[in-house]
Amino acid sequence: MNVIVELEKPLTELEAILRDLKNRQRETQGVDLTPKIRELEEKAQQLRAEIFGNLTPWQRVHMARHPKRPLALDYISRLDDFVELHGDRTYRDDPSIVAGLGVLDGIPVCVIGEQKGRDTKENLYRNFGMPHPEGYRKAQRIMRLAEKFHRPLVTFIDTPGAYPGIGAEERGQSEAIATSLKLLAGLRTPIVVNVTGEGGSGGALAIGLGDHIVMLQHSIYSVASPEPAATILWRDATKAEEAAKRLRLTSDDLFEFGIVDEVIEEPLGGAQRDPEGTIGKVLAADRRAIERLMKLEADTLLDRRYEKYRKLGSHSELVHDRAAR
């Protein structure tokens, strides 16, 4: 169960009552419900501040996984003339990655997104947004198209991670991610990355190496999703909450680390409380970044991309006596 959905239950109920009251007010012109409505609205506002004012990392993980949070296709379908392209041309079409061509406010772009489902059926179809190698190979095809036709590449990250299964290993999950990274590293066209949901591990980064990284306030981004991280660290997936706390996976952290270039604020309570507005803000940020990046020569673009990541790290020279070695 999503802890945010649990947490916001009183608010959701209150909001339902409010909606009901407002409808009644509109229909019956008899009793004046305005004072009651105002009272409840104030209460709701207070409740929102209480619930969402100071989320823990674990709650933010669940905010990023909120069942109503806008998903990749919600952003992508806002592009003009979006055409979805399918398949890796070698093995399978992987529905956990969507890709295609579209127009962003007058600029033709290539897009790639990791796609979760909204319900169980859709989630089974989308494999909970966990790509197989063929998903990354479809993405590579679109990356090459972007380069060939000089279209900016826009990506949307939302995955717990690359799928850890038998077929995925047999068909080279490592190779698929590695090749995506190498391709993005040398792609002679601007790359704008959006972390809109869950950014889990190499499976996220495989479409996330780029020139400008946008992150939604309540998204998360980490070396591994809390559950596998806990398994790896303590051989105990139930310690995911502990891992979430340690991993520094919030947008504040990522911005502070210099990994994310721009954080987009969400409405109090999360993006799903104003999907249209949030999507618009994200796409506007992408548009601004593209416009700026398109002015650069390809060589300059690649140099800047290189420098951006080259300096990420935390290390120093050991100066004391090395006899211990």
Add this chain to the structure above:
Amino acid sequence: MNVIVELEKPLTELEAILRDLKNRQRETQGVDLTPKIRELEEKAQQLRAEIFGNLTPWQRVHMARHPKRPLALDYISRLDDFVELHGDRTYRDDPSIVAGLGVLDGIPVCVIGEQKGRDTKENLYRNFGMPHPEGYRKAQRIMRLAEKFHRPLVTFIDTPGAYPGIGAEERGQSEAIATSLKLLAGLRTPIVVNVTGEGGSGGALAIGLGDHIVMLQHSIYSVASPEPAATILWRDATKAEEAAKRLRLTSDDLFEFGIVDEVIEEPLGGAQRDPEGTIGKVLAADRRAIERLMKLEADTLLDRRYEKYRKLGSHSELVHDRAAR
């Protein structure tokens, strides 16, 4: 049963007797067997001329499939320091295509060959030299290596065709061949192709688009192997002999069509009667071609490759009244 093996049976027997006599001559120094040996040698020579002097197209098909004919690895293992590279990096290593790096008389090259087996077990392993898509994708990887490191690409064609099976279709046999062809078309390094056995259909051409095409005298090369050609033409695979006659698939034909640039003569009776010598002649031809092609700028090389194939065809303008249309 191979019709050449049948046909050459009396000769094979005679040659066995001769070998036996010569051994006896060497061991026992008593009786002088020289006249007898000379007589039989003359007879063998006569028999060879009779059997091989005027082969039909169908017999030449079987010469190209002779169980003792040198196979791709026989040529490739004559390179210095040959290292075999495996796998398509996405699905499987296909043993019906071998590929790697080696040195041809001082020149580092990349090589690709279609590999049949010598016996049933090996043929099952090599799938009778019929590649799956992953075989062509392994070849593509080696093509890209050749381009990256400016090594000439040398290929050895010997296949009845690309494998026509369920898995092959599922994983995109068409796409694999098409992509190989496109890659070879633009490869900025010399490509020398050897037709050393059976050149069957797109499965052969997929490693056969190049700058200099060498063909062994008794190899064949055609739009389809005689058996599938007969199936396609007359829905009757047993008419393969008829198809072989019609298809004009001998080295004489191919040279006449301007598709093959150089035909290497084989010993009377076929390459297997002097494998070492034949392999040496083929590799020497490759070496000469490479030396010549390496002198060209990449753009010139590509222009010539384009022109070479651009003019292949047989068509004319219809001049009479087109009212019938």
Add this chain to the structure above:
Amino acid sequence: MAPTPNWLRRRAPKPEASSDPLWVVCPECNERVYKKDLAERLFVCPKCGHHFRLGSLDRVALLADGDFHEIGANLVTGDPLQWVDRIPYPQKTSQDRSKSGMLESIVVGTCRIGGIDVGLGVMDFAFRGGTMGSVVGEKIAMLLEECGRRKVPAVLVCASGGARMEEGVIALMQMAKTSLAVQRLGALGVPFVTVLTDPTTGGVSASFGFQADVIIAETGAAIGFAGRRVIDQTIRQKLPDGFQSAEFLLEHGQVDMVVRRTELKGCLTNVLRLLTMKVPA
């Protein structure tokens, strides 16, 4: 009223495949369909949506905005192999020409699709099963070269049983010739789109058919490398349901999309616009 497009003016009467001049039976739903209805519905069965094969001129009519300026219209094939089986090959192609009303299994030319200048080539199964011989290779090379000169995208609609056996290894070499032309066009940064219609197999699918930037399959098309007869003879086992169908290929990652004929022009226009649109400075 718009003027009659030029390709329509010199069009021959459509040859009839079935004997009944008015009605045809749908192979999918077995319903009798009135031929005139069928033609008006782009040869899609009004009962079940089955896509009948479409002639190349009908296809041009479906896709081109108006005029279609044919290239290499008068090219006819030679007889490189001096092929004879039942009858000599030149006699076969001569019969094909009278029977089909076409000179060869492809028409190529320039036109507009949804207002976008393109080079368009359309194969026709009615002429020797849409097989590729010298003329197909030559016309495609001419078309792609013209697209390269004019920097307009190329669209090839495939419908072919593969390489033409009667032109032997010369037909095989058309795979190389067209691949070189596709590669050269790509090096110029010009988009290339293919539409795979029923059937697209062999030397056509294994060359330009699968070399495009975007590959569209038409609903119901059979697409593959090897023909079913050849596969049957090799593996002698039951083929899976939907094997080599457009939908099967989509699932196996081979094509970008499967599109109904009624939506084809709109979809193609959109794809072409997305690929040719200039990025604002």
Add this chain to the structure above:
Amino acid sequence: MAPTPNWLRRRAPKPEASSDPLWVVCPECNERVYKKDLAERLFVCPKCGHHFRLGSLDRVALLADGDFHEIGANLVTGDPLQWVDRIPYPQKTSQDRSKSGMLESIVVGTCRIGGIDVGLGVMDFAFRGGTMGSVVGEKIAMLLEECGRRKVPAVLVCASGGARMEEGVIALMQMAKTSLAVQRLGALGVPFVTVLTDPTTGGVSASFGFQADVIIAETGAAIGFAGRRVIDQTIRQKLPDGFQSAEFLLEHGQVDMVVRRTELKGCLTNVLRLLTMKVPA
């Protein structure tokens, strides 16, 4: 007698994993093996051929012709996340340093292999499971940049449990950093070879591990993206025999070859010679 190579001179006494100072039990054949024997045989079991994990300095000794000029030898990691679980991360790494005798999980430098100038990086499982954090990323970037400047091939011997959790997303970004360095080296036309040893997984296999021109797997190595524990927790079904073994990867087309440790230097030399050899003018 050749002079002692420089990397050997400043080598710490090898830390012992098992308690018995003289003998070790082979996990494959359960035979007791005399440790000195094992070291002389490159840590390959004399009974069954099992490849024990090899320390990075032993690996350098195995591969380098003589001197090894280390790069970034004094680099130690920071604590970007201010990580604490049982104990603070800086305390963990400090313990790792004393325990392993190494400063980090990789050594990189320049040397010759079979007479060929190369840049060589070797990971060490004994230091935090060979995990990749800031220092691994930085040292690899430094090495590949040096290879680019000197136009000498790069060889990376991988042995890693993946990205280092305690450095979180900073560790993840080392995948990007190393990928960029690999791409840049490749754009210069300089060869890059990896040797995947036991184990190579996660962020290391999914970045530079699988980005090489030629990928060599060492006999018996476990190689994969996801660790077995994570896979078990996800799919809860039995894994196939030999799953994620070097041989399994060869069969699935992922690696170029599987090579025994005793033949590794010869093989690597040959590959490097083939990739660096000049074409005569």
